[in-house]
Amino acid sequence: TSSYKDFPSPPLMLRKKIKTRTLTLDAVDLQWAIILQIFMLIWYSPVEHLTVRNLTFRGPLEELTEYAFLPLLSSVEQLISLDGSMKALTLEHVCNKVYYFNQEILYRQFSEMDIANLTIADAYMPHMLCPNRTSSFQYINFSHNALTDELFQNCGTLMDLKLLILQKNKFESLRKVSFMTSRMQSLKYLDMSSNLLRHDGAGVQCQWAESLTELDLSFNQLVDAVFECLPVNVKKLSLQNNQISNVPRGVAELKSLEELxxxxxxxxxxxxxSGFTSLQFLNIEMNLILAPSADFFQSCPRVRELQAGHNPFKCSCELQAFIRLERRSGGKLFGWP
Known part of the structure; x- marks a missing residue:
């Protein structure tokens, strides 16, 4: 087994021998201090995209003390604050077996990285810190972790962030999610699918980033009140697999919404x-619709595609009338009986 002493600071000649720009490491199981040294080696190499999958980092308490773990982290923080070739870092399927140290020290190393793309997925990560200074992150993927509503609250340094993926975490409050985005001036895409999100309404105000145009809220616990808490400029919205029984009229004015x-x-x-005047695509598959209202095409003249399969349609005069209207309107029905 290699120890920290067996892996001294990498010499300059070794760095010069690295020529690749994309590097992938798989099944890495080392002491965290050694992993940090490897990272320091790569940082000043030509590598621009580093991916590490199935990563296990170790380090019992006595070794962390003996080999000055915290000073090493400090040196890494100084390193990553300087210019390097790295543009994207991806860590997937991470197992942490380092015990009894302040994890915020580790989170700070990641939050201050001067790179465009950061992915830490399936890492059991419960938290991440807001960068201390204006961040260069444009893409963040923290999917399949243990993050909560406290993530990036009152964080004003992610102004260049465009895509944020937070699926499969433990978020509960849609209102807090909206406030999380409110200072992300460049955010275009947000994925909050497969969380525990709820919104009960009761006049609670939400505040989304005005730049947000694509939002995925599928596989949550949202009810009809969700339409009181949506970004006004959203163009593509997914509310699949929730508990919505009705779309309230006169609540949401989403004039830019094209796909629902x-x-x-x-x-x-x-x-x-009435509140979705630009709607072109609608998916209402797998609901409880027996006979759709014939006035749909008068209310939604711009809809070009309507997917409605796997509903318990009941053959009736109303359903026949609806299908005849659809044929005259020029729309496209999918999944009808």
Whole structure:
């Protein structure tokens, strides 16, 4: 087994021998101090995209003390604050077996990195710190972790962030998620799918980033009140697999909305488009619709595609009338009986 002493600071000649720009490491199981040394080696090499999968880092308490673990972290923090070739770092399937140290020290190393893309996925990560200074992050993927509503609250340094993926975490409050984005001036895409999100309404105000145009809230615990807490400029919205039974009229004015996915909810009828005047694509598959209202096409004249398969349609005069209207309107129905 290699020890920290067996891996001294990498010599300059070794760095010069690295020519690749994309490097992938798999099944890495080392002491965390050694992993940091390897990272220091790569930072000043030509490598621009580093991916590490199935990473296990170790280091019992006595070794961390003996080999001055915290000073090493400090040196790494100084290193990553300087210019390097690295543009993207991806860590996937991470197992932490380092015990009894302040994890915020580790989070700080990642939050201050001067790179465009950062992915830490499936790492059991419960928290991440807001960068101390204006960050260069444009893409962050923290999917499949243990992050909560406290992430990036009152954080004003992620002004260049465009894509944020937080699926499969432990977020609960849609309102807090909206406030998390409120100071992200460049955010275009947000994925909050497969969390525990709820929004009960009751006049609670939400505040989203005005730049946000694509939002994924699928596989959560949202009900009808979600339409009181949506970004006003959203163009593509997924609410698939929630608990929505009705789309309230006159609540949401989403004039830019072009695509709406309401599949696998509890809808008994098609929603109207009074608040969605630009809607072109609607998915209401796997709901509880027996016979859709014939006035849908008057309310939604711009809809070009309507997906409605796997609903318990009941053959009736109303359903026949709806299908005849659809044929005259020029729209496209998918999944009809």
């Amino acid at each position: 996915n309401l599949a696998s909810n509890r809808l008994a009828d098609l929603p109207g488009c």
